[in-house]
Amino acid sequence: MLGFALKRLGLAVLVAIAVSxxxxxxxxxxxxxxxxxxxxxxxxxxxxxxxxxYGLDRPLVVQYFDWMGKMAxxxxxxxxxxxxxxxxxxxxxxxxxxLLAMFSLLFALALSIPLGIVAAxxxxxxxxxxxxxxxxxxxxLPNFFFALILILLFAVMLPLLPVSGSETWANFVxxxxxxxxxxxxxxxxxxxxxxxxVLASDYIRTARAKGLSGPSxxxxxxxxxALVPIVALAAVQLGFLLGGSVVIETVFALDGLGYLAYQSIxxxxxPVTQAIVTLLSFIYxxxxxxxxxxxxxxxxxxxxx
Amino acid sequence: MTAIALRxxxxxxxxxxxxxxxxxxxxxxxxxxxCHLAVAALIxxxxxxxAAMAAKKDNALRVADDQVLxxxxxxxxxxxxxxxxxxxxxxxxxxxxxxxxxxxxxxxxSWKWIDQKTLELELRKGVKFHNGAEFxxxxxxxxxxxxxxxxxxxxxxxxxxxxxxxxxxDTHRVRIxxxxxxxxxxxxxxxxxxxxPHAYYAQVxxxxxxxxxxxxxxxxxxxHAMGKYIRLVRxxxxxxxxxxxxxxxxxxxxxxxxxRQTQVAEMLSGGLDLIKNVPLDQAxxxxxxxxxxxxxxxxxxxxxxxxxxxxxxxxPQLRDPRVRKAIMHAIDRAAMVKSIVGETSRVLNVPxxxxxxxxxxxxxxxxxxxxxxxxxxxxEAGYPSGFDVDLYGYRDRDQLxxxxxxxxxxxxxxNLRFVQYAAHRDAVRAGKAPIAVWTWGSFxxxxxxxxxxxxxxxxxxxxxxxxxxxxxxxxxxxxVDPQERKAAYAKALGLIAERAHVLPLYSIPVFYVAAKDLVxxxxxxxxxxxxxxxxx
Numbered sequence: 001m002l003g004f005a006l007k008r009l010g011l012a013v014l015v016a017i018a019v020s021x022x023x024x025x026x027x028x029x030x031x032x033x034x035x036x037x038x039x040x041x042x043x044x045x046x047x048x049x050x051x052x053x054y055g056l057d058r059p060l061v062v063q064y065f066d067w068m069g070k071m072a073x074x075x076x077x078x079x080x081x082x083x084x085x086x087x088x089x090x091x092x093x094x095x096x097x098x099l100l101a102m103f104s105l106l107f108a109l110a111l112s113i114p115l116g117i118v119a120a121x122x123x124x125x126x127x128x129x130x131x132x133x134x135x136x137x138x139x140x141l142p143n144f145f146f147a148l149i150l151i152l153l154f155a156v157m158l159p160l161l162p163v164s165g166s167e168t169w170a171n172f173v174x175x176x177x178x179x180x181x182x183x184x185x186x187x188x189x190x191x192x193x194x195x196x197x198v199l200a201s202d203y204i205r206t207a208r209a210k211g212l213s214g215p216s217x218x219x220x221x222x223x224x225x226a227l228v229p230i231v232a233l234a235a236v237q238l239g240f241l242l243g244g245s246v247v248i249e250t251v252f253a254l255d256g257l258g259y260l261a262y263q264s265i266x267x268x269x270x271p272v273t274q275a276i277v278t279l280l281s282f283i284y285x286x287x288x289x290x291x292x293x294x295x296x297x298x299x300x301x302x303x304x305x
Numbered sequence: 306m307t308a309i310a311l312r313x314x315x316x317x318x319x320x321x322x323x324x325x326x327x328x329x330x331x332x333x334x335x336x337x338x339x340c341h342l343a344v345a346a347l348i349x350x351x352x353x354x355x356a357a358m359a360a361k362k363d364n365a366l367r368v369a370d371d372q373v374l375x376x377x378x379x380x381x382x383x384x385x386x387x388x389x390x391x392x393x394x395x396x397x398x399x400x401x402x403x404x405x406x407x408x409x410x411x412x413x414x415s416w417k418w419i420d421q422k423t424l425e426l427e428l429r430k431g432v433k434f435h436n437g438a439e440f441x442x443x444x445x446x447x448x449x450x451x452x453x454x455x456x457x458x459x460x461x462x463x464x465x466x467x468x469x470x471x472x473x474x475d476t477h478r479v480r481i482x483x484x485x486x487x488x489x490x491x492x493x494x495x496x497x498x499x500x501x502p503h504a505y506y507a508q509v510x511x512x513x514x515x516x517x518x519x520x521x522x523x524x525x526x527x528x529h530a531m532g533k534y535i536r537l538v539r540x541x542x543x544x545x546x547x548x549x550x551x552x553x554x555x556x557x558x559x560x561x562x563x564x565r566q567t568q569v570a571e572m573l574s575g576g577l578d579l580i581k582n583v584p585l586d587q588a589x590x591x592x593x594x595x596x597x598x599x600x601x602x603x604x605x606x607x608x609x610x611x612x613x614x615x616x617x618x619x620x621p622q623l624r625d626p627r628v629r630k631a632i633m634h635a636i637d638r639a640a641m642v643k644s645i646v647g648e649t650s651r652v653l654n655v656p657x658x659x660x661x662x663x664x665x666x667x668x669x670x671x672x673x674x675x676x677x678x679x680x681x682x683x684x685e686a687g688y689p690s691g692f693d694v695d696l697y698g699y700r701d702r703d704q705l706x707x708x709x710x711x712x713x714x715x716x717x718x719x720n721l722r723f724v725q726y727a728a729h730r731d732a733v734r735a736g737k738a739p740i741a742v743w744t745w746g747s748f749x750x751x752x753x754x755x756x757x758x759x760x761x762x763x764x765x766x767x768x769x770x771x772x773x774x775x776x777x778x779x780x781x782x783x784x785v786d787p788q789e790r791k792a793a794y795a796k797a798l799g800l801i802a803e804r805a806h807v808l809p810l811y812s813i814p815v816f817y818v819a820a821k822d823l824v825x826x827x828x829x830x831x832x833x834x835x836x837x838x839x840x841x
Contacts, residue, residue, distance in 0.1 A: 053458070081375045263532070
């Protein structure tokens with residue numbers, strides 16, 4: 001198990017480094033930072049000056065290793081746009097995004113598990129089809145569009161919730177629904193498939209034979225077993241939710257990491273974009289690694305394979 | 306700072322980084338169309354919803370902007386909202402009346418040129434900063450000497466680099482010495498050059514000024530939550546002789562909401578009282594909402610189409626003036642203004658904004674829309690079947706596509722390269738953009754030296770490189786006599802049009818959506834004046 005864990009850990013570190021390097025190169029290729037920083041009307045001399053001040057005139061490889069070295073010491077540099085410490089900026093915005101991701105995940109689970117169960121109990125019926133349709137719509141609808149529909153319905157026509165902002169809990173309701181609905185379909189499919197499989201197994205037949213009631217069988221015996229893969233998926237989806245928050249936070253003007261990412265991309269604020277990409281990739285890699293290790297611990301066959 | 310650089314890229318329409326119209330672009334456009342339709346459909350339903358009257362009752366104003374202000378200190382940002390905050394929290398030495406364009410004394414009471422490079426100003430007595438400090442010559446001397454030093458890294462250097470140094474003559478008299486003869490100094494002193502309290506600024510610097518801004522203007526900053534909002538409150542001690550009238554609205558909240566659809570939804574739900582830069586199609590839809598008013602104004606920003614006729618050009622056809630003139634005749638600017646730009650816009654004959662000092666089209670020939678003539682000119686130049694060319698642009702994609710349609714109609718097969726502002730500028734400077742469509746806000750400087758001179762004096766963005774034009778503009782930029790300046794600029798603008806270096810397109814309108822009961826006037830410099838707004 002230790003060997004397996006170390007191997008996975010090594011791979012995870014390599015993936016994280018590769019992501020940071022690719023992100024670094026792609027960001028640099030997306031436009032001249034000095035020109036973007038200088039803004040409209042800047043003269044060629046101003047741009048050259050900025051290039052020199054920020055060390056953008058050095059070779060890319062040198063810039064990358066310089067950044068990696070500093071990051072290893074916890075120094076993510078200064079934001080080119082906000083002119084403050086990147087780490088402080090990211091630390092300031094992370095809680096909002098973490099809250100949003102958590103609420104979204106809770107909403108996704110609260111929506112998808114009951115739907116998955118119902119669909120599994122009545123497979124191939126109209127109920128199953130209706131649940132499937134709901135899931136397909138969630139997956140197919142662009143989340144920013146769904147977000148606008150939610151705003152128009154629940155903030156404009158029925159003024160129940162605020163349109164935008166991040167001051168109160170009410171500000172999180174619509175964004176969590178918009179983001180959560182988008183990630184709900186895979187959970188639903190997994191819950192449905194898991195339940196169908198479990199419901200057809202011998203011990204459920206035995207439970208039925210013992211004369212247990214329907215709800216008791218489904219909730220006490222079947223659901224617990226069908227939930228195992230969902231927990232693993234939830235870990236991965238949480239990483240996805242952190243990344244998916246860029247669009248949703250921008251639409252709802254939620255002042256989190258996603259919104260910061262949008263601003264930093266708009267202004268080609270490389271240190272901030274880079275820090276966010278790196279942080280999110282580390283979280284994603286960490287969560288995947290955790291899920292892998294837990295799975296391996298639960299199922300010895302994975303370790304051998 | 307201020308007037309300064311408008312948003313570097315007018316970001317909202319500049320999302321695609323690579324050139325051609327990709328599939329993703331088409332899908333995104335369709336999604337946008339669907340969004341607009343949804344908004345349109347629901348506006349009708351929402352009309353019944355009463356707008357929240359809370360703001361009116363509290364004599365407050367809630368405004369949104371899509372750009373986050375990185376630093377409130379006017380010298381250390383280059384976004385439009387920074388200009389707006391600057392004019393409310395700080396004062397300038399001179400004030401330009403936005404209705405008449407006349408200069409009036411603000412922190413200065415009078416001024417005169419001592420020689421070509423020395424401007425002497427008499428300062429106002431009895432003005433107080435928000436922290437209670439008395440305004441005097443030390444504030445002017447410290448602020449201007451600080452921001453004009455390149456090592457202090459003011460964001461828009463061209464706003465301050467004309468200042469060599471400032472001397473104090475006595476407590477209420479200063480002399481500004483310029484690096485070169487700089488007749489536009491008065492305009493800069495009425496725009497980007499805000500005055501800070503010297504003792505406080507020396508103590509806290511630009512970062513401290515960002516955290517706790519102190520000015521002398523009609524509004525004080527009470528709270529700045531970076532990335533979220535800035536809250537302003539009326540300055541009860543604002544000096545009575547200021548050309549800015551005493552403010553009436555008590556509290557102003559500026560919120561940062563990046564998504565325009567969200568801003569519109571906030572307006573419809575009564576969560577905001579004023580938004581700006583609303584696209585034409587949405588503004589037209591919002592006219593139907595009974596609780597809102599749509600105000601349109603022409604702004605000091607104009608569009609022009611630049612044709613690279615230098616030796617390095619990727620389209621050597623453009624070196625022939627007949628080809629450039631064919632392009633001038635090929636595009637129906639009047640029809641574009643009417644149908645897709647907006648009613649407050651107008652067609653221009655020279656590349657400058659009509660209110661700018663020196664902007665005259667008297668010497669410029671008119672190029673009427675005449676596709677037959679365009680074809681004939683192309684044939685005469687040896688291109689009867691047209692040619693292929695790339696057209697670069699970074700905003701207002703619908704307008705770019707209309708131009709491409711017009712060019713195709715006369716045989717010029719233009720290919721759209723829709724890119725980010727920074728990439729657009731790089732392409733022009735590297736000679737990779739044979740045709741580039743720009744919009745230019747001149748940093749809100751009401752003087753052609755902030756526009757025409759940038760694009761026609763052989764600097765990096767000049768793709769015409771006409772020695773005669775350069776000479777005339779040099780003269781206009783450096784002599785102090787207004788008549789001589791005007792004559793030089795008029796001649797230069799005439800030559801630019803006659804030789805078809807650029808095709809002047811039209812002025813750009815801006816659409817504001819405001820609560821119906823708000824008394825609001827829009828001005829060409831894109832600065833809404835909270836101090837003169839009030840609730841009916």
